[in-house]
Amino acid sequence: MAKFLTNKDDNYAQWYNDLVIKADLAENSVVRGCMVIKPYGYAIWEKIQAELDKLFKATGHVNAYFPLFIPKSFFSKEAAHVEGFAKECAVVTHYRLKLSEKGEIVVDETAKLDEELIVRPTSETIIWNSYKNWIQSYRDLPILINQWANVVRWEMRTRLFLRTTEFLWQEGHTAHATREEAEEETRKMINVYASFAENFMAIPVIKGYKSENERFAGALDTYAIEALMQDGKALQAGTSHFLGQNFAKAFDVQFTDKNGKLDYVWATSWGVSTRLMGALIMAHADNNGLIIPPKLAPLQVVIVPIYKGDGQLEGMAKAAMKIKEGLEARGITVKFDDRDTHKPGFKFAEYELKGVPVRIAIGPRDLENNTIEVARRDTLSKETIPADSVFEHIPKLLTDIQNNILSKAIQFKKENTYHVDNWKDFISRLDDTGGFIMAHWDGTAETEAKIKEETKATIRCIPFDSPEEAGKCIYSGKPSKRRVLFARSY
RNA sequence: CGGGGUGUGGCGCAGUUGGUAGCGCGCUACGUUCGGGACGUAGAGGCCGGAAGUUCGAGUCUUCUCACCCCGACCA
CATH class of the missing domain: 3.30.930.10 (Bira Bifunctional Protein; Domain 2)
Known part of the structure; x- marks a missing residue:
């Protein structure tokens, strides 16, 4: 893939x-x-x-x-x-x-x-x-x-x-x-x-x-x-x-x-x-492509029919259009991709690459059982649900995806934010993992410049919520009242 | 502006000691396919970045030029 x-x-x-x-x-x-x-x-x-x-x-x-x-x-x-x-x-x-x-x-x-x-x-x-x-x-x-x-x-x-x-x-x-x-x-x-x-x-x-x-x-x-x-x-x-x-x-x-x-x-x-x-x-985003939070996704749901030539598409189109209209009425952006120039597998990959949050697949088996297959982009997981539950399921799923993407990002930020108290650790932390580094700084432009020169890391900001805390500047050893946020940056 | 590199079909590349350009993807047509990027057959598409030179002959050698990319100094 x-x-x-x-x-x-x-x-x-x-x-x-x-x-x-x-x-x-x-x-x-x-x-x-x-x-x-x-x-x-x-x-x-x-x-x-x-x-x-x-x-x-x-x-x-x-x-x-x-x-x-x-x-x-x-x-x-x-x-x-x-x-x-x-x-x-x-x-x-x-x-x-x-x-x-x-x-x-x-x-x-x-x-x-x-x-x-x-x-x-x-x-x-x-x-x-x-x-x-x-x-x-x-x-x-x-x-x-x-x-x-x-x-x-x-x-x-x-x-x-x-x-x-x-x-x-x-x-x-x-x-x-x-x-x-x-x-x-x-x-x-x-x-x-x-x-x-x-x-x-x-x-x-x-x-x-x-x-x-x-x-x-x-x-x-x-x-x-x-x-x-x-x-x-x-x-x-x-x-x-x-x-x-x-x-x-x-x-x-x-x-x-x-x-x-x-x-x-x-x-x-x-x-x-x-x-x-x-x-x-x-x-x-991941190795399969973009992951767009539902609230910013130009296309939130895509419906892909899986069919063989002979008139199979018709039944699916009917089911798909019903879903599309129902979801749109609930303010969700939906596309029914009935292009016959591309195979389903191609479409799956394409929409994953583009980060569309939810993919619905409807195939012959689904028509028979009155089900749909729902895949979510953020976790790449799939489930088959009764077609009748789609209107309750999808809005909830979109909210869930939005929340999941955020909590994953929060988790990532948490795991990659470090408190560092000396120069040696500062350097090795930057080189080993990168991330946000909370460290003491003596408040002078000279020290800031030196740190930048030697490590390429800069003071990203002095966080509003960084608590008062006595410490020593990681570079100069001079006293400091609070930690600031260091990182290598774009 | 320093240091390195690349220019060849739409895209990515190959091209031997100089002999008149090829591969993959994509594209077009037809057929078979269709629950995770299908396959077959047949096609279309190139002044080899530009200029000058060497040579019977230059994608290939020489000189000059232009453009772009990467790494640094600057930055949302």
């Missing part, structure tokens, strides 16, 4: 690449570093989008859209921000092409832009330039806007979904009258991400603060959710930034408060990207 996939245990990276391609999620485009998201992959992204969008709306946010292009001058208004992104920006310098004497299409040098445009790597600057005009009074606040967009960061090395030059994401940008309110928003959104990861993606995460080094360019504080992949590496799955008054000051966004006093506006921004697709794959 799964003879088309590289074995996950032999070569995890290759297994991932194979899976993305073979499951028809995405492919590399002719444009270096950019991907083509294929319909099946995009369907999963649309599910992610739809659920997140509901959560954003439920927390009071609205959607809007800001330009792809950002004037270079805007970009340089916030010092830390420029520094963070300058090295990976695509720049538009001209607006016209022409035919050369040789008949080639060339840039028309006479059509040079007065001010160059940056292709957005993120939208803080262009958005705050607008907010400046929108905000005069505390009555105009808060502004709670999200946008779904593409952004471009010119990366050296890319991998489908995990890091691509262009990627899709959402970015929330909010403006508040008080520091407390902005901080609360920052915290609220990281919690939204965390609960989305857990409840929909079935991925448990660790929420925490980023160290100063890992912080977003221009933020006073960055919160992140970190997820553990099956190869023991961490993946940052979402971030929420408390931007303080940095962007308000850079773009001169002031408002009059209730007391008639002028003050700068407080800001947050937060985002998740198509990288979540990578997380979804690497958290759950």
